[in-house]
Amino acid sequence: MRMMNSFLLAATLVLAPLMAFAEVPEYRVVIKDHKFSPTEIVVPANTKVILIVENQDATPEEFESHEMHREKIIAGNKTAKIRIGPLKPGNYPFFGEFHEDTAKGVVIAQ
Amino acid sequence: MFSSLIIVFREVLEAALVIGIVCAATRGVRYRGATVMSGIFAGVLGAAIIAWFADSLADLAEGMGQELFNAMVLLVVVVMLAWHTIWMSHHGAQMTQEATETGESVKQGAEPLTVLFVLVGLAVLREGAEVVLFLYGIAASGSAADMMALGSGLGLLMGLLAGFTLYAGLVRIPTRHLFTVTTFMLVLLAAGMAGQASKYLIQADYLPALGYDIWDSSWLVANGSITGEILRTLIGYDAQPAGLQLLFYVVTLGFILFCMWWVKARDKTRAE
Numbered sequence A: 001m002r003m004m005n006s007f008l009l010a011a012t013l014v015l016a017p018l019m020a021f022a023e024v025p026e027y028r029v030v031i032k033d034h035k036f037s038p039t040e041i042v043v044p045a046n047t048k049v050i051l052i053v054e055n056q057d058a059t060p061e062e063f064e065s066h067e068m069h070r071e072k073i074i075a076g077n078k079t080a081k082i083r084i085g086p087l088k089p090g091n092y093p094f095f096g097e098f099h100e101d102t103a104k105g106v107v108i109a110q
Numbered sequence B: 001m002f003s004s005l006i007i008v009f010r011e012v013l014e015a016a017l018v019i020g021i022v023c024a025a026t027r028g029v030r031y032r033g034a035t036v037m038s039g040i041f042a043g044v045l046g047a048a049i050i051a052w053f054a055d056s057l058a059d060l061a062e063g064m065g066q067e068l069f070n071a072m073v074l075l076v077v078v079v080m081l082a083w084h085t086i087w088m089s090h091h092g093a094q095m096t097q098e099a100t101e102t103g104e105s106v107k108q109g110a111e112p113l114t115v116l117f118v119l120v121g122l123a124v125l126r127e128g129a130e131v132v133l134f135l136y137g138i139a140a141s142g143s144a145a146d147m148m149a150l151g152s153g154l155g156l157l158m159g160l161l162a163g164f165t166l167y168a169g170l171v172r173i174p175t176r177h178l179f180t181v182t183t184f185m186l187v188l189l190a191a192g193m194a195g196q197a198s199k200y201l202i203q204a205d206y207l208p209a210l211g212y213d214i215w216d217s218s219w220l221v222a223n224g225s226i227t228g229e230i231l232r233t234l235i236g237y238d239a240q241p242a243g244l245q246l247l248f249y250v251v252t253l254g255f256i257l258f259c260m261w262w263v264k265a266r267d268k269t270r271a272e
Helices: A002-022 B002-025 B032-052 B054-063 B065-102 B113-141 B145-170 B175-203 B226-235 B243-271
Strands: A026-032 A035-037 A040-043 A049-055 A061-065 A070-074 A079-084 A090-096 A104-109
Touching: A026 A040, A049 A061, A049 A070, A070 A079, A070 B054, A070 B065, A070 B175, A079 B054, B002 B032, B002 B113, B002 B145, B002 B175, B002 B226, B032 B054, B032 B113, B054 B065, B065 B113, B065 B175, B065 B243, B113 B145, B145 B175, B175 B226, B175 B243
Parallel strands: A026 A049, A040 A104
Antiparallel strands: A026 A035, A049 A079, A061 A070, A061 A090, A090 A104
16 A cells, blocks of 8 residues: 555656646637638637647548648548647737638637 | 639749749759659649648647748758759769760769759748648639639749759850859849748747848838849848848858868869
8 A cells, every 4th residue: 555655656756747748728719611700719829729620521631821830631520639839928820721721710818 | 813823823823933944953964854754743733731730730739830831841952952953063063074974964873863852842832832821722712713713823933944044044054054044043042941931930939030120121122022022032132131030141152162162172182
């Protein structure tokens, strides 16, 4: 039992930094009918965040943002993780390259 | 229709420009045509397979599979380009002389054609997978599919035309200068691709970006513009590069140029 405890303590010490890493704030975005929702995502400035983009369409989409330096294909009915930041305060537009007319949004770093 | 034309054109353009330069650089090499064609064929096939497994690929490496895959493909291409250009600085003089003398093909047993095959294949594979996914989306969407398919076909043709134009322009260069020009273009291509690879590694959060404040020339040539795309492919242009991207670019450029110089210097010493 004591051994178990010390094992748990050791595990906690080792995992703690990793847990901190896992606590990167996540923001959900849905793609439906080739549109993003929400179209405005407010995130904290100067810190790394993760966008969880869920594509509810059957067709693939490419999430792209020149301002955030990101491009990632999300297959139909799939969810993808996009790591962004740290961003300076400001507006960062993004779009779906495969449906540029309708799929538009902006990340607002505050 | 117009949007599908632009999307397919963009993707095909990069691969077509790379192949255009590579073809000009290997002008006169025996079996070049067959090798390039089989490289393209293998690339298209590979693109279809990659697109098919896109789901599972994306899930690898904790959701960063796509970034990792792109970075790896790009880095392999960089190594191939580096190998080719350094090899050319050893054999180039000899090839130029022979090509000038015979006026046509270099019969001399050339560099392993595998390098050429892999280069072309990977260039097609990377951009092709995206085109395949996009086309699949069109097919699945039904309604306006015909017009979009037409647009995609035109985009493909325009991309190929751009590649051919570059090739046709390059081979007009007198033979004694041709290899110098193409070698230099290939070195820039390699440096640019190393930079692009670093962007994927930054995106996956494997490596730090080292800031984006070095310059921002978006007002002059934006990344999304066609000019920006062409310049990105040819010289590795980025309107707002990451610090790490510049580092990858400069180190690759410096390393290849140094090796070329070293190989040439060694050849000269041996000849004396």
